[in-house]
Amino acid sequence: MAFFSKFISRVAITALLFLCTTLSSQSVQATATDYDQLFRKAGDLQSSGDLNAALEILRQIPTPAKGEEGDDFVRSRMQMGRIHFSLDEQDKALIVTKEVLALYPDNSEAKNFLASINKQKRPAYMNFFKDAVSFLPSLMKGALMTLLLVLCTMLISPLGGLFIALGRISPFKPLSSVCWFIIWFFRGTPLLLQLFFIYYGLPSLGITMPPMTAAVIGLGINYSAYLGEIIRGAIQSIDHGQMEAAKAIGMTYRQAMRRVIIPQTYKRLMPPVGNEFIALIKDTALVSTIAMVELMRSADQLFNTYFNITALVLAALIYLLLTTIFTFIFEKIEYRAGIYEHR
Amino acid sequence: MNTDNQYLLSLKGITKHFKSLTAVNGVNLDVSSGEKLVIIGPSGSGKSTLLRAINFLEVIDDGHIIFEGKEAGYIRKNGRLHLDKPQVISALRSEIGMVFQHFHLFPHMTVLENVMEGPLTVQKKSREEALEIALAMLAKVGLIDKKGVYPATLSGGQKQRVAIARAIAMKPKLMLFDEPTSALDPELVGEVFETIRSLAVDGMTMIIVTHHMGFARELADRVMFMESGNFLAEGTPQEFFAEGMNNERIRTFLNRIL
Structure with missing residues (x-):
């Protein structure tokens, strides 16, 4: 006005x-x-x-x-x-x-x-706002894609991580070895390389997929490997007496895990998992290299077209907004998950 | 194997090694239905290991566990013992209640949920049934007013009483108490003792490992003294506290405890 x-x-x-x-x-x-x-x-x-x-x-x-x-x-x-x-x-x-x-x-x-x-x-800030208004639509489109990637990975990786963790502590050796290998491989190579391999490498083996699928698979497996180790640590940090008490009233291993052990890990999981998910929001920028037009790619395109730094500043602000929102959500969840410890 | 039906539980030649240490060394024990057995002895004598072996929390290296006249929990292959299938072990455990020194209540469940958990998850009872059982058990241990709180807010004595309620909610045929008052402040021992006594009055078969001589004197039908992985002496409390004094090692132990 x-x-x-x-x-x-x-x-x-x-x-x-x-x-x-x-x-x-x-x-x-x-x-x-x-x-x-x-x-x-x-x-x-x-x-x-x-x-x-x-x-x-x-x-x-x-x-x-x-x-x-x-x-x-x-x-x-x-x-x-x-x-x-x-x-x-x-x-x-x-x-x-x-x-x-x-x-x-x-x-x-x-x-x-x-x-x-x-x-x-x-004044200078008026120029910024004028540019911001013109850049925002395409940046928001990119941000929406980033958010979609983040949410998909947040759904996939805790489940994948749980299976990897349970596999790792399984007394069945082959399963435990396979899970160890998955963690070793995906934690030990760059995510960027994994994304390249899935998107550019697999087609030479006859497997082609759209960039979104490749991105979700790459991020999903990589973060499952990380979360797997975090979840395993949390499970093993639960007092051994809990498993014994559960067994003593007749529970099987599966029942004890599902009803007694895993629910107690939630509070301990939230700080490191929150950390991983914040890192994930930023790591989604890597998929801009496999033809995904997400926030980073949108900002880069604008920057290269207009040579205007406003696009990058705006992208940084949107990333900050996303990480801030998720930080608050994780803090809330952590509080709720640990409510039984309050005296 | 000649099995004997007159005892609820018979142990024959139970042996358990931890690497080079022999924790339990060929223990034989018969427990009749309704009997209250107290096991005392210095720490490291194998009392807890024996008790945990009865509930299959320790896998024994040799021997026979006969529960309700049937050899239970192990399959012998090539002369070595292997724990039976998990479902079989779980079914056996659901008939044998156990109370631990450190309570091990489930901290993420309320008092009521702790007690309901066994009937609900293991016995697959309906919510209403489990609730009814749990309320009755909490009434029995005198903690019905704490049903909605989380264990973190309870005192040690209250926690142990909830743990007892959780165990008896499964309607076990045998209760094992592994030093149930050792982790408690002295002024909290009494309430747990009273709770266990009320179970004894109801006719529950129980084996109690303890350093608390009150259990031995007031509850026990039979007191066993264990040392270096086997029973050194046994008798009625009267015999034990009188004749036990003639045994140098028991006398030393009792003098240290009392």
Whole structure:
């Protein structure tokens, strides 16, 4: 709204200045000088829309020497100022106005113009907002994709992690070895390499998949491996007496795990799992390398098109927003999961 | 194997090694239905290991466990013992209640849920049935007013009484108590003792491992003194506290305890 009203006032000022120009040009015609031709040429260029050429012509009118009459100089510079102003080049408008004021500090036209430029000059943050508004739609589309990836991985990896953890502590050796291998492999190689392998490598084995599927599989397996170790640690940190007490009332191993052991791990799991999920939000940026247009890729595209850092700043803010929201959610869950420990 | 039906539980030649240490060394024991047996002895004598072996929490290396006249829990293959299938072991355990020194209540469940858990999950009883049983058991241990709270808010004595309620909710035929008062402050021992006594009055068969001589004196039909993995002496409490004094090692032990 404020933005809109400023626009209106600028239109009003431009109209006013135009009126002044026509009035003053009449007076100039009365006292014709050598520069009349230049002014006429510039006026023609201006009305035909070639404003830069007009500026160049006007620039030819020199600064008057000491004692010389300077009306043409003032007139040319003020006209340049107005052209710059109409081109939204407030900084340049300011420079030419100050040129006039340096020689004629009391020139009222220049003084008034200076005031209206200063009033209209857009602060830096306004530029940021203007860019932000134009970038936001495609960034939000990217952010939505990032969120979708994060949520998919958050659904898959705790389940995968639980199976890997239970497999690791299983007394059945082959299963335990397979789970050990999965953890060893996926924790020991870069996620980026795993994504490349799934998206670019598997097609050579005849397995092709869309980037989204490849990204979810890559992130899902990688995070399952990490969560597997965290869940195993949490299970093994539960007092051994709990398993014995569960067995003593006749529970099987499965019943004891499901009813007694695993529910007690939730509170202990939340801090490290929350950590992993925060890392996950940022790691989704890696899938931009396998043709997924998510937040990082969107920001990168905008940055490369407009060479405008605003896109990157906005992307950083959106990532921060996401991590902040999830941090609060995890804190809430942790509190709720540990409510039985409160005295 | 000649099995004898007159005893609820018979142990024959129970042996358990931990690496080079022989924790239980060829123990024989017969427990009649309704009998209250107290096992005393210095720490490291194998009392707890024996008790845990009865509930299959320790896998024995040799011997026979005969429960209700049937050899229970193990399959002999090539002269070595192997624990029976998990379902068989679980079924046996559900008939033998156990109370631990450190209670081991389930901290994420309320008092009521702790007691309902066995009937609900193991015996697959309906929620209403399990609730009815649990309330009755909590009434029995005098903690019905604590049914909605989590174990973290209870005192040690209250925790142990809930643990007893949780065990008896399974309607076991035999109760094992592994030093039930050892982790308690002295002023809390009494309430747990009273709870166990009330079970004894109801006719529950029980084996109690303890350092608390009150159990031996007031509850026991028979007191066993265990040392170095086997029973050194046994008798009625009267015999034990009188004649036991003639045995140098029992006398030393009792003097240290009392």
